[in-house]
Amino acid sequence: MTDLFKALFEPSRIALIGASADVGKTTSRPQRFLRKHGFAGEILPVNPSRDEILGEKAYKNLDAIPGEIDHAYILLNGKAAVDALAACGRRGVKVASILAGGFADAGAAGASLQDSLVRIVAETGIRLVGPNSIGTVSTRPPMALTANAAFAMETLRGGEWGLVSQSGSLIGALLSRADARGIGFSRLISVGNEVDLAVGEIADLLVDDPRTRAILLFMETLRDGDRLARAARRAHAAGKPVVAYKLGRSDIGQELAKSHTGAIAGSDATFDAFCRRHGIARVSMFESLIEVPALLVDRPPAGGRRVAVATTTGGGAAMVVDNMAMAGLDIAGPPQGLVDWLRPLGIAAGEGKLVDLTLAGAKPEIVSGTIERLLADDANDAVIFVVGSSAQFNPELAVEPLVKFARSAKPFAVSLTPAAEKSLALLTAAGVPAFRQPESCAEAMAVCLMRPAPQSVPALAPPSAAALGALQAGQAAGFDERRAAEFFAALGVPVAGALAVPDARRVAAAVTEVGGPVALKILSPDIAHKTEAGGVALGLTDGQSAALAAREIERRVKAHNPSARLEGFLVQKMERGLAEVILGFRRDPLVGPTVTVGLGGVLAEIYKDAATRLAPVDEAEAREMVAAVKGLAVIRGYRNLPQGDVDALAKAITAFSTLAHADFAAVSEAEINPLLVKRAGEGVVAVDGLVVTDS
Secondary structure: OOHHHHHHHOOOEEEEEOOOOOOOOHHHHHHHHHHHOOOOOEEEEEOOOOOEEOOEEOEOOHHHOOOOOOEEEEOOOHHHHHHHHHHHHHHOOOEEEEOOOOOHHHHHHHHHHHHHHHHHHHHHOOEEEOOOOOEEEEEOOEEEEEOOHHHHOOOOOEEEEEEEEOOOHHHHHHHHHHHHOOOOEEEEEEOOOOOOOOHHHHHHHHHOOOOOOEEEEEEOOOOOHHHHHHHHHHHHHOOOOEEEEEOOOOHHHHHHHHHHHOOOOOOHHHHHHHHHHHOOEEOOOOOHHHHOHHHHOOOOOOOOOEEEEEEOOHHHHHHHHHHHHHOOOEEEOOOHHHHHHHHHHOOOHHHOOOEEOHHHOOOHHHHHHHHHHHHOOOOOOEEEEEEOOHHHHOHHHHOHHHHHHOOOOOOEEEEEOOOOHHHHHHHHHHOOOEEOOHHHHHHHHHHHHHOOOOOOOOOOOOOOHHHHHHHHHHHHHOOOHHHHHHHHHHHOOOEOOEEEEOOHHHHHHHHHHHOOOEEEEEOOOOOOOOOOOOOEEEEEOOHHHHHHHHHHHHHHHHHHOOOOOOOOEEEEEOOOOOEEEEEEEEEEOOOEEEEEEEEOOOOHHHHOOEEEEEOOOOHHHHHHHHHHOHHHHHHOOHHHOOOEOHHHHHHHHHHHHHHHOHHHOOEEEEEEEEEEEOEOOOOEEEOOEEEEEOO
């Protein structure tokens, strides 16, 4: 293990700066919890007004402590914490953690203090956890360096899951929930504001930890995406699943995350794309963080999504099945051999996809025989058994027979419908994944069967001279729609034929040259959304009507935005297609370049029917994106509608995603809306777009 890992998770000498002898204070907890849970190393309390604290020799300052210090936990606030970190840096302490909040999570003044922490880390080379870190814990060897009140528990249960959390208090919540299930952890760490050590680097350390077999992440934001991507890929290669729960699915959730740690939660769709690209299993339920790993460890991603379900409670099974179907799993019916075996017992298992044993009663031999036959059936990929009241009152009938399936080659899980803690503990201890909520059982099985393996990142060819030239021209003069179209065409995206004219007097001649009907659009680098500004007229058939429309457009646009620079008009050939698609590119501050495909047109923001991936993508992934957009069923032959040119659409998406190239770093956002998809073999054509650059 690295020196950093040892100092962080297995230190021999720990300094507690600001330790208190008052057991009623939070600052006394780290010392008490270290001893309570069996820390065998040296504890070095630092308090200028004490010679002894809770039976340990106390020191006036760090310089009074002889020898090396592996880890210092700073229990002071504000500037005192900053000064203590500086002292740790000068003293050569390997790792420090800061308990206090009040830094970037507390406005401008706190952000200034956090900047001081950043400077100290850079100048001294000390590694820092926090600020706003409630501590770091190992169970073997025991080291409970934490101020979290949950660690007042009598026994700290060991386990094989490593937990990295951006929320300190949630570590306690997960610890208590897991302990009630008989589940323990190998390592737990609260990273707080991540001034230095962040989720990605710590997850990377856990990949090499022999005591950790799964890595669990509770996240509010993503600060070190490149490191986390590397860790996730290394974890996959090592057979260690990475499971993430992230806040910020809603706008209010993003705001709460920001107020909590001073972090930007970022787009939920982009985080999903990040997880998909790098093989991270994302869960939507908090408790799934501790329930899912049992189904993932030592199991490569499955090749199918067919789940067979047997039960002693029809209603309970229906809840599990309903949630699995919503998650995209298929329900597999029973094999004929099982149907024939159950028929003499009065069980008509072949009448539906569920194998309902309710009427036969919970008999061990029937339960065991049913599961054996389902697990042996090649027509399913996994098996779930849903247990009713017998789980609570007669676990020996329907639960104990399941223990022998703990090491089945095929994924096997048990859902307990009643509150049945004894059965839950029995199954967990035996290694059988068991669930007390139908929703979490369904989610866990969906993650097990459908979780992505890390994807290769498509190689990017050097941009063409035409594309680089179009970018430079747009930056120099400002990107209006004409220059955006020239840029997109140079990337390889087909665009509608058009002429640009400097004023309304030349519109009529342009219409004659392009040929009606045409679309007439204002040209201005200051107007991103022309429709909202009244800057568009459609279906103009002749020069006279187009000239009149141009003057009216000019009047509306000036009223809408008097300061906008007007550079003339774009006279564009009207195009038609089977569907309108929106194609977007964005350099996300958290995950990097992304590309989005969705149902286009003026109502695109209302429908929010879109698929987002990290850019670049290849044509295969582009096709997957098209398939993920429900509204694009109209070009996939839905109900015998004409097939759209999906091949051309995939090529356009791929070409557009090359904006991820470093030579296009000045492009912060770009959008084509709409991109018209024509009949199969007829191609696609962009009829409107915008480019936003940083300079």
